[in-house]
Amino acid sequence: MSRRDHEELRRQLEGWRLATAEIVYHMPDHPGVLQTFVWQHYDLAPHYPVLRRFLDFWVKNIDAKLHSVTVGRTEILTPPRWTHAAGIFQLH
Numbered sequence: 001m002s003r004r005d006h007e008e009l010r011r012q013l014e015g016w017r018l019a020t021a022e023i024v025y026h027m028p029d030h031p032g033v034l035q036t037f038v039w040q041h042y043d044l045a046p047h048y049p050v051l052r053r054f055l056d057f058w059v060k061n062i063d064a065k066l067h068s069v070t071v072g073r074t075e076i077l078t079p080p081r082w083t084h085a086a087g088i089f090q091l092h
Contacts, residue, residue: 011042019043019073021051028063035064045073 001009023037043050048071058066 008042016042016044017073019045019048019051019071021072022070023055023058024067024069025064026067028065031065034067043073 019041021039023039024034025037027033027035039051039054041050041054051069051071055066055069058064
């Protein structure tokens with residue numbers, strides 16, 4: 001394992017998870033038009049300090065006005081899961 005892999009594993013054990021945010025914003029030149037930006041980074045729920053820093057940067061430095069932010073996250077370290085196949089399908 002590389003040093004980076006060890007660092008990522010340590011952070012995951014401390015509760016950091018991969019967070020994905022869908023950021024919807026108004027286009028600066030066309031305020032009636034909404035645009036979507038997808039942001040993804042390791043962060044700590046429920047306060048999301050890394051995302052909050054990014055959004056603070058956005059508000060201070062980017063002309064596009066935020067409309068909404070939707071956040072999802074995944075548990076990186078989970079027990080293995082498996083299910084039985086419901087069927088086998090072949091395409092010809």
